[in-house]
Amino acid sequence: MIKIEKRDLSSNNFAKGLYKLLSFLIGLAMSTVLLKLLSVDITQFFIELYQDSLGSKYAVSETLLKATPLIICSIGVSLAFKMKLWNIGSEGQLYMGALASTIVALYIETDSSFIMLSSMILASFLLGGLWSGFAAILKSKLNVNEIIVTLLMNYIAILLVDYLVYGPLKDPAGFNFPYTKQFPDVALLSTFFNTRLHYGVIIAVILLVIYYIIIEKSIWGYEIRVIGSNPNAAKYSGINIDINIFMVMFLSGGISALAGFSEVSGVIHRLQHSISPGYGYTAIIIAWLSNQNYLGILFSSIFMAILFIAGDTLQLNYQLPISLVNAFQGIILFMLLISDFFMNHKISIKWRKND
Amino acid sequence: MENILLKIDNITKKFGSFYANKDISFTVRKGEILTILGENGAGKSTLMNIITGFYRQDSGTITINGEKVLYKSPRDAMQYGIGMVHQHFMLVKNHTVFENLYVSLKEKKFLINKDIYKDIFGKIFQEFNLNIDMDAPLWKLSIGEQQWIEIVKLLINDCNLLILDEPTTLLTPQETVFLFNFLKKLQEKGKSIIFISHKIKEVMELSDRITILKKGEFVGTLNKNEFNEDTISTLMVGSTIKKRFDKKSHASDDILLELIDIFARNDKGLSDLVNFNLNLRKAEILGIAGISGNGQKALAEVLTGLKDPTSGSIILDKKDVTNGNTRQKYIHGIAHIPEDRKAMGIAPDLSVEENLILKNFKDKKFGRFILNKKNLHQYANNLIEKFNIQYGLKKAPVRLLSGGNIQKVIIARELSCEPTVLVALYPTRGLDVGSQEFIHETIMEHKAKGMSTIYISEDLDELLKISDRIAVIFRGKNMGYVDPENTDKFIIGKLMGGLTESD
Ligand SMILES: Nc1ncnc2c1ncn2[C@@H]1O[C@H](COP(=O)(O)OP(=O)(O)OP(=O)(O)O)[C@@H](O)[C@H]1O
Ligand SMILES: [Mg+2]
Numbered sequence: 001m002i003k004i005e006k007r008d009l010s011s012n013n014f015a016k017g018l019y020k021l022l023s024f025l026i027g028l029a030m031s032t033v034l035l036k037l038l039s040v041d042i043t044q045f046f047i048e049l050y051q052d053s054l055g056s057k058y059a060v061s062e063t064l065l066k067a068t069p070l071i072i073c074s075i076g077v078s079l080a081f082k083m084k085l086w087n088i089g090s091e092g093q094l095y096m097g098a099l100a101s102t103i104v105a106l107y108i109e110t111d112s113s114f115i116m117l118s119s120m121i122l123a124s125f126l127l128g129g130l131w132s133g134f135a136a137i138l139k140s141k142l143n144v145n146e147i148i149v150t151l152l153m154n155y156i157a158i159l160l161v162d163y164l165v166y167g168p169l170k171d172p173a174g175f176n177f178p179y180t181k182q183f184p185d186v187a188l189l190s191t192f193f194n195t196r197l198h199y200g201v202i203i204a205v206i207l208l209v210i211y212y213i214i215i216e217k218s219i220w221g222y223e224i225r226v227i228g229s230n231p232n233a234a235k236y237s238g239i240n241i242d243i244n245i246f247m248v249m250f251l252s253g254g255i256s257a258l259a260g261f262s263e264v265s266g267v268i269h270r271l272q273h274s275i276s277p278g279y280g281y282t283a284i285i286i287a288w289l290s291n292q293n294y295l296g297i298l299f300s301s302i303f304m305a306i307l308f309i310a311g312d313t314l315q316l317n318y319q320l321p322i323s324l325v326n327a328f329q330g331i332i333l334f335m336l337l338i339s340d341f342f343m344n345h346k347i348s349i350k351w352r353k354n355d
Numbered sequence: 356m357e358n359i360l361l362k363i364d365n366i367t368k369k370f371g372s373f374y375a376n377k378d379i380s381f382t383v384r385k386g387e388i389l390t391i392l393g394e395n396g397a398g399k400s401t402l403m404n405i406i407t408g409f410y411r412q413d414s415g416t417i418t419i420n421g422e423k424v425l426y427k428s429p430r431d432a433m434q435y436g437i438g439m440v441h442q443h444f445m446l447v448k449n450h451t452v453f454e455n456l457y458v459s460l461k462e463k464k465f466l467i468n469k470d471i472y473k474d475i476f477g478k479i480f481q482e483f484n485l486n487i488d489m490d491a492p493l494w495k496l497s498i499g500e501q502q503w504i505e506i507v508k509l510l511i512n513d514c515n516l517l518i519l520d521e522p523t524t525l526l527t528p529q530e531t532v533f534l535f536n537f538l539k540k541l542q543e544k545g546k547s548i549i550f551i552s553h554k555i556k557e558v559m560e561l562s563d564r565i566t567i568l569k570k571g572e573f574v575g576t577l578n579k580n581e582f583n584e585d586t587i588s589t590l591m592v593g594s595t596i597k598k599r600f601d602k603k604s605h606a607s608d609d610i611l612l613e614l615i616d617i618f619a620r621n622d623k624g625l626s627d628l629v630n631f632n633l634n635l636r637k638a639e640i641l642g643i644a645g646i647s648g649n650g651q652k653a654l655a656e657v658l659t660g661l662k663d664p665t666s667g668s669i670i671l672d673k674k675d676v677t678n679g680n681t682r683q684k685y686i687h688g689i690a691h692i693p694e695d696r697k698a699m700g701i702a703p704d705l706s707v708e709e710n711l712i713l714k715n716f717k718d719k720k721f722g723r724f725i726l727n728k729k730n731l732h733q734y735a736n737n738l739i740e741k742f743n744i745q746y747g748l749k750k751a752p753v754r755l756l757s758g759g760n761i762q763k764v765i766i767a768r769e770l771s772c773e774p775t776v777l778v779a780l781y782p783t784r785g786l787d788v789g790s791q792e793f794i795h796e797t798i799m800e801h802k803a804k805g806m807s808t809i810y811i812s813e814d815l816d817e818l819l820k821i822s823d824r825i826a827v828i829f830r831g832k833n834m835g836y837v838d839p840e841n842t843d844k845f846i847i848g849k850l851m852g853g854l855t856e857s858d
Contacts, residue, residue: 232698
């Protein structure tokens with residue numbers, strides 16, 4: 001007979017960390033088995049992956065390049081998670097941020113890259129914030145579940161961008177490809193050391209510091225944590241919950257949207273079909289994996305970035321589909337969910353009646 | 356030995372580096388009622404959780420009927436006939452009484468034959484004179500009735516040892532009497548009971564033996580002929596509790612707060628406030644006596660601004676504060692010790708320190724944007740020391756504290772922001788005797804500094820002891836005031852039952 005009982009490990013952080021690490025490694029091992037089944041030479045593959053992600057200056061820069069939008073989106077998602085608001089619309093908010101930046105870049109005329117870039121940042125922050133803020137209003141006014149709203153709005157955002165790049169915003173000189181005109185030079189983030197790595201990574205680090213200060217150090221962060229822990233106690237101590245739901249959701253969406261800005265301005269230099277391989281969805285995993293801790297966000301994002309690079313390597317060197325990355329993410333997430341279950345429950349198997 | 360049901364030897368349990376139980380040994384005989392006494396945080400609940408398999412001890416053994424046992428889960432304890440009603444018990448609120456009982460059965464048949472089980476449950480209800488509708492959803496039941504269901508759950512599973520962790524804390528005096536008769540009946544049938552309570556009087560009346568714990572360690576066991584309040588409290592805290600109580604620093608005659616013709620809706624099943632009138636003087640402790648469920652909760656919520664009255668007015672210092680801007684200010688000056696601690700009083704995942712500033716975190720000394728951790732530590736440590744809050748591990752989330760210590764966190768926080776009015780609902784529920792005394796003294800101290808208190812309680816001894824006046828609430832109405840100096844429990848009891856003084 002198998003029996004399942006609840007238990008509370010919350011006073012034992014060490015055990016919790018160990019469980020997470022262990023399940024993570026198991027997930028990794030299982031992914032390796034999957035690769036083996038696809039007859040990939042594992043040693044060879046790991047050597048290549050190391051070379052592509054960490055083995056040289058260029059490789060590291062590519063990893064950081066991919067980590068940038070992940071860090072930014074994860075901060076947005078984590079901020080909402082801290083208040084037990086489940087913003088899973090980071091992907092859509094990223095798209096809206098990219099769209100707002102594009103419109104500013106293509107239609108505002110200025111020679112100052114400072115004016116241009118700050119307008120782009122502002123526009124994407126506002127549009128992303130409103131995009132998720134809408135879910136907040138529905139939640140506090142009509143009690144509509146934010147999970148559903150933010151999820152569905154992802155599709156709206158992605159399809160809206162598609163409509164625009166296939167239609168009204170399509171570059172007339174672009175041989176019918178679904179992308180807009182290239183941005184003017186003033187609308188581009190500059191890069192470092194002759195690599196593709198751009199100033200977006202600085203934005204990500206600044207946001208991470210701000211996030212740390214808000215959550216761990218600030219009074220507002222304290223309010224957010226009180227609401228997350230017990231909304232009744234929060235109400236009772238005079239914290240306005242509706243306003244906080246809106247502010248946190250707005251900020252969460254606004255930050256995720258900056259990832260969209262950073263991608264179009266720093267990497268792609270235009271808006272096009274499919275600008276993100278699912279950074280916004282991966283951010284949900286990262287926020288959960290890192291327990292919304294700032295260092296956790298940093299390291300998990302870098303790890304996930306390496307996973308994306310693994311996808312590229314598999315595609316280029318082994319002709320395997322890039323969507324394998326999703327499978328790996330899924331396996332690891334699944335292992336972590338299982339470990340979470342084991343952390344909160346005790347399972348025992350009983351062979352005889354009285355042992 | 357034949358008549359020993361449970362024997363525990365050298366039980367030790369650590370949380371991190373903190374010893375919640377250290378080297379505890381005692382026995383429970385067949386058919387006896389054994390009480391465990393100890394201050395808040397002494398480790399009583401932890402020990403009971405070990406005996407019932409919710410926690411695993413770090414060392415030590417449990418012997419049941421001569422057989423050493425090692426549980427894998429609480430279900431195992433149930434197999435050995437040991438069951439427990441927890442301090443904060445949890446029933447499935449939307450399910451009916453029958454469903455709650457049914458799911459708790461340890462051996463279930465695959466097919467539900469409702470009628471057979473209804474019969475079985477019904478017999479137990481009848482035997483103990485429980486008048487509860489088996490098809491009623493749980494939320495319709497009073498806390499007392501819900502507790503019966505918890506106990507019946509143990510009976511239908513043939514438990515021989517029933518552990519009741521502070522069952523009387525939430526009961527009315529009438530319900531307590533009923534519970535005691537019930538427990539004595541069980542005892543006659545040969546069941547053993549471990550009982551936990553902070554009310555020494557009722558403990559002495561009910562128990563055969565008393566085992567005392569202090570700071571996680573075993574202190575001693577007393578037999579019935581050795582019971583004596585002073586001995587007990589000496590063993591519990593290491594000194595007798597001083598009875599000195601200089602009552603009246605006089606209340607002024609000026610009226611501070613007035614409720615006029617208040618109507619307010621209450622939660623389902625409890626009385627609404629109907630045409631309720633009340634006045635509170637400056638620096639007065641006004642006791643509100645009444646059987647719980649007669650409008651106390653609505654009264655507290657109206658007073659603290661958590662609920663709007665449907666009509667009537669609230670006057671503070673001759674100014675109407677029922678609505679508008681003045682209301683917000685008024686609410687801010689009021690402190691509240693709510694009835695439901697876990698649901699309203701605390702943010703369970705935050706630390707003790709962070710919970711202590713829940714009410715006044717906007718104070719400048721805690722910073723405007725950045726939380727000033729240094730001042731926070733200083734402020735919190737001060738309160739922790741003053742109110743003797745036992746938190747086990749530092750930085751542990753507040754939900755891991757013992758029941759009484761959670762209550763102390765709330766009281767410390769509420770009294771520390773120098774309120775003009777304190778609305779306290781059953782503030783000493785679940786506190787050990789020493790802490791109760793300390794709370795009374797602290798309220799008196801604040802009274803001397805000018806604070807007015809509305810003190811809602813069911814414990815008439817307590818009300819008579821500290822109140823300047825007592826108002827009696829019955830079915831949402833104020834039945835009138837009595838002077839504690841010139842009245843007795845009998846008269847108050849009549850008013851509480853809806854009769855007038857001259858009836
Ligand atoms: N899971 C846990 N993790 C860490 N500390 C804990 C945990 N459970 C209990 N404690 C600590 O152990 C001590 C004993 O708690 P326990 O609940 O056994 O006290 P108690 O005697 O039942 O007190 P009360 O009369 O207030 O209910 C407390 O200081 C509490 O903070
Ligand atoms: Mg307890």
